[in-house]
């Protein structure tokens with residue numbers, strides 16, 4: 285049986301949010317242990333692998349070998365496939381990458397290890413340890429052997445499937461309309477354009493979208509997210525994705541070499557991400573951008589703040605809910621407003637008919653958009669179809 | 681087929697023929713009663729209310745209630 289352990293900061297889950305939290309806690313001087321139930325960090329991949337990069341310096345990420353392509357912008361298609369092309373690179377903006385997510389996750393874990401973090405794989409948290417209502421660590425299994433890990437600060441970075449938060453009594457349950465059921469094929473022999481990430485909106489993917497993220501010439505991640513509240517039959521994500529591919533010859537001729545699935549929360553920011561002895565970060569704290577479905581950046585940004593507060597709390601011997609307000613204030617100041625606004629925008633977009641989508645795209649035709657923001661789009665639509673934007677008044 | 685308690689049965693086809701171990705069902709289950717270990721899915725029969733939410737959330741249709 286593995287020996288029981290104690291540490292200052294215990295991080296559960298070695299995804300981007302967990303590694304980032306662990307790294308910054310160690311840099312601030314804490315003893316940190318990060319446990320991961322998988323046998324390989326970052327694998328299997330559950331991701332479209334697209335990310336912006338303007339936040340890298342904030343959290344200390346350097347571009348590495350995990351980059352597949354640097355894209356120039358996005359192409360967004362309406363239900364009748366009117367095109368809105370946004371070339372951010374031409375406008376001088378930082379754009380983003382399509383990456384090897386398993387390599388990215390490993391690079392972040394290596395950064396954490398280099399900062400002094402201990403890492404244990406094949407080690408799953410199986411229950412929360414509580415004393416006097418405070419979280420004081422977890423019960424875990426390493427290679428199937430049960431043991432206990434005690435720590436003044438426990439961090440739930442256990443991703444979308446997070447159970448740590450719910451075991452601790454934090455409000456992380458999500459409504460059906462606040463989740464997308466996702467499926468993605470990595471396809472070879474397709475005609476993708478490596479300069480753009482493509483998005484298809486409307487009834488082809490109710491409450492979500494179809495995405496094409498190119499990895500190299502001829503190779504792309506082709507995926508779909510469908511809002512769970514709009515799902516009527518089992519396996520509908522797959523049915524929609526297969527139908528979309530069938531209707532698009534550039535992809536119908538492709539061959540699938542990998543199948544990826546998963547859940548993505550598209551929820552408003554949660555009300556409470558910390559309690560006595562515990563903080564949640566990343567997907568576990570439902571920090572995914574509800575409009576784009578991207579969660580890597582937010583998880584890393586909040587992870588840095590979380591790690592620093594964790595180390596401070598351990599050093600001061602005050603791992604209390606009150607102390608963790610520093611984390612709550614920090615991540616909310618950085619992310620909350622955008623999460624909330626984008627959730628409102630998502631709610632609106634999910635209610636639009638294909639016809640309205642097409643109108644919006646029609647209004648945008650010929651308009652030069654340099655940066656894709658809800659605000660910019662609505663402003664452009666406003667001139668031609670004020671009645672469409674009336675519903676969005678609060679955003680303008 | 682109803683089980684002894686009169687509940688419907690929930691079956692997760694997790695032998696690998698359907699399930700892709702993506703965790704979508706785990707994250708959405710309102711009672712937090714599904715568990716995923718790399719390639720093994722289990723759920724707590726006693727807690728599950730057969731609400732069928734996981735059935736909808738599963739992208740490949742690996743969960744059946746009947």
Ligand SMILES: Cc1cc2nc3c(=O)[nH]c(=O)nc-3n(C[C@H](O)[C@H](O)[C@H](O)COP(=O)(O)OP(=O)(O)OC[C@H]3O[C@@H](n4cnc5c(N)ncnc54)[C@H](O)[C@@H]3O)c2cc1C
Nearest residue numbers: 297299300301321332333334409443546566567578579580
């Ligand atoms: C199909 C799909 C496509 C996506 N595409 C994109 C995209 O293109 N761009 C983007 O930015 N985001 C995307 N996302 C979202 C993105 O993947 C997540 O936001 C991101 O992975 C969150 O990082 P995390 O560290 O919070 O959680 P995760 O990366 O999920 O890491 C959590 C880790 O915790 C481990 N764990 C869980 N439970 C336990 C336990 N009990 N004990 C020990 N370890 C445990 C897991 O094994 C996992 O390694 C996508 C998601 C899906 C499902």
Ligand code: SF4
Nearest residue numbers: 709728729731732734
């Ligand atoms: S039927 Fe409902 S309670 Fe039962 S496992 Fe599925 S989501 Fe959970």
Ligand code: SF4
Nearest residue numbers: 699700702703705738
């Ligand atoms: S949602 Fe479906 S495919 Fe994913 S883990 Fe659950 S049963 Fe398996």
